[in-house]
Amino acid sequence: MLETISNLVQRLPSTEFFSGAPFWAYFVLVVIGIRLLPVRSAARDAALLFANVLMLLALPRFNGTALAMYAGLVAFTYGVGYALLGNSVKNDRARVGIAVVGIVAVLFVLAVFKYRLLQSLLVRNSAIFGQGALSFIFLIGISYSSFKAIHFIIEAYKRKIKGLRFLDLANYLLFFPSFVSGPINRYNDFQQSSQAANNASFRADALPGLERIVHGLFKKFVITVILFPHTIVQLKTPLAALAPWQIMLGLYAYALYFYFDFSGYTDLAIGSARLLGFNLPENFNLPFLKKNIQQLWANWHMSLTGWLTDYVYWPLVRKMRSMDFLRQHPLVISNVAIIITFFLCGAWHGESVNFIFWGLYHGIGIAIVNIYQKWKRQVRNGIALKYFASRLSYAVGVFLTFNFFAMGLLFLVDARQVVAVVQRFF
Amino acid sequence: MHGRLWQWFSAFSKQTMEPIYQIFRTHGRLMLIAFEVFWIAIFLLDRASSGGGGGVPDFVYVNF
Numbered sequence: 001m002l003e004t005i006s007n008l009v010q011r012l013p014s015t016e017f018f019s020g021a022p023f024w025a026y027f028v029l030v031v032i033g034i035r036l037l038p039v040r041s042a043a044r045d046a047a048l049l050f051a052n053v054l055m056l057l058a059l060p061r062f063n064g065t066a067l068a069m070y071a072g073l074v075a076f077t078y079g080v081g082y083a084l085l086g087n088s089v090k091n092d093r094a095r096v097g098i099a100v101v102g103i104v105a106v107l108f109v110l111a112v113f114k115y116r117l118l119q120s121l122l123v124r125n126s127a128i129f130g131q132g133a134l135s136f137i138f139l140i141g142i143s144y145s146s147f148k149a150i151h152f153i154i155e156a157y158k159r160k161i162k163g164l165r166f167l168d169l170a171n172y173l174l175f176f177p178s179f180v181s182g183p184i185n186r187y188n189d190f191q192q193s194s195q196a197a198n199n200a201s202f203r204a205d206a207l208p209g210l211e212r213i214v215h216g217l218f219k220k221f222v223i224t225v226i227l228f229p230h231t232i233v234q235l236k237t238p239l240a241a242l243a244p245w246q247i248m249l250g251l252y253a254y255a256l257y258f259y260f261d262f263s264g265y266t267d268l269a270i271g272s273a274r275l276l277g278f279n280l281p282e283n284f285n286l287p288f289l290k291k292n293i294q295q296l297w298a299n300w301h302m303s304l305t306g307w308l309t310d311y312v313y314w315p316l317v318r319k320m321r322s323m324d325f326l327r328q329h330p331l332v333i334s335n336v337a338i339i340i341t342f343f344l345c346g347a348w349h350g351e352s353v354n355f356i357f358w359g360l361y362h363g364i365g366i367a368i369v370n371i372y373q374k375w376k377r378q379v380r381n382g383i384a385l386k387y388f389a390s391r392l393s394y395a396v397g398v399f400l401t402f403n404f405f406a407m408g409l410l411f412l413v414d415a416r417q418v419v420a421v422v423q424r425f426f
Numbered sequence: 427m428h429g430r431l432w433q434w435f436s437a438f439s440k441q442t443m444e445p446i447y448q449i450f451r452t453h454g455r456l457m458l459i460a461f462e463v464f465w466i467a468i469f470l471l472d473r474a475s476s477g478g479g480g481g482v483p484d485f486v487y488v489n490f
Contacts, residue, residue: 016484181485211459218462220485221469265485 045167055176084156099157110146113139183303212271219264240420251406291397339363358411
């Protein structure tokens with residue numbers, strides 16, 4: 001049955017989400033199908049899961065094997081959640097063990113499909129795949145799905161998952177509007193939204209959803225199209241041969257392009273989800289108008305930074321606070337935790353060393369802002385205090401922050417040329 | 427002189443600009459949507475007339 005459906009779907013035109021005409025044609029059919037079904041029922045949840053699977057199969061790089069792998073991820077996460085939320089395992093150490101095994105297994109899957117080196121090592125030594133399977137196996141959506149699965153396991157361990165239902169979990173992990181690039185929503189919010197969606201009228205969701213989709217399409221099909229040719233990656237001359245102002249303008253265009261592209265995607269995801277009756281969290285809140293890099297990151301890709309704050313930063317801070325020699329130095333704790341968090345954030349973005357440098361660059365940047373903020377609180381000079389409260393200080397902060405962010409993109413363009421480019425400035 | 431100029435500017439902004447601001451306040455969202463739809467249509471038509479496909483880069487974050 002699944003094979004037949006898969007073959008049928010494969011014959012239809014494949015489509016990247018939100019950018020091709022086939023996607024919108026499929027999407028309209030899905031919205032009609034989901035919203036026309038009678039309110040609140042397992043049938044509606046099952047229909048949503050069916051729609052999610054069909055939409056994923058329409059992705060150009062998604063096939064039956066990928067679907068089987070995701071079915072395994074859903075079943076495994078459900079099993080871990082069932083063990084952690086049920087009453088059969090009462091021993092606390094056993095519960096910790098189950099949660100750790102669950103998280104490590106999901107991280108292992110993420111690492112295998114994310115990092116070429118690990119995959120080639122495993123595949124090369126595998127009797128199952130053999131010598132013919134040496135090309136990289138790309139599992140689209142694994143970055144975001146694994147983060148959602150880890151969130152679910154941790155919250156299940158804390159017994160904060162309000163209701164465990166297989167259909168809700170499967171829909172949560174495979175929800176197509178946020179499958180490829182987020183936002184990373186939370187399970188309880190999704191389940192609550194799912195229940196609310198079953199009772200909400202389409203009329204209440206239609207206009208806000210469509211409005212958001214138009215904003216997203218405008219960003220994607222107009223603004224990024226204007227910006228893209230001027231970005232630094234499109235300049236034909238080698239970076240070291242460009243004048244500093246050319247490099248800066250190229251980086252500014254690239255930074256804006258990144259923002260409009262990704263926030264456009266988020267608009268499309270949020271708008272599409274709304275038409276299906278679901279509320280996804282916001283991902284951006286005018287990040288380039290923030291006065292320091294710490295605030296910029298608190299307002300850029302917010303669902304990811306929120307995830308990293310909850311599951312990496314705070315556990316690290318708590319661990320370090322329990323160490324006697326660090327307890328007296330909260331600033332050191334905070335800065336070490338933030339640098340490690342951004343190191344991991346960089347590693348998550350990609351396997352090359354560029355991303356590690358990029359993560360460390362931002363982590364160290366935020367650590368410097370923390371030190372500056374502490375120094376600022378100790379200043380008593382009247383003129384300085386007036387300046388800190390002025391609009392000029394805000395404008396200078398915004399300018400410096402945007403430049404810091406834009407310069408960081410050099411690591412993503414070509415890390416080897418960063419030194420040569422920096423030398424051009426001095 | 428300065429005072430007169432200011433008086434003229436205040437009167438001008440009240441009489442002429444205020445109704446325009448009012449229109450923006452009331453219909454701003456609709457005007458923004460109309461503006462966006464117009465330009466989306468222009469860019470899509472341009473894309474279609476130039477053979478399609480070219481010009482719109484893939485989403486940056488899709489490969490993650």
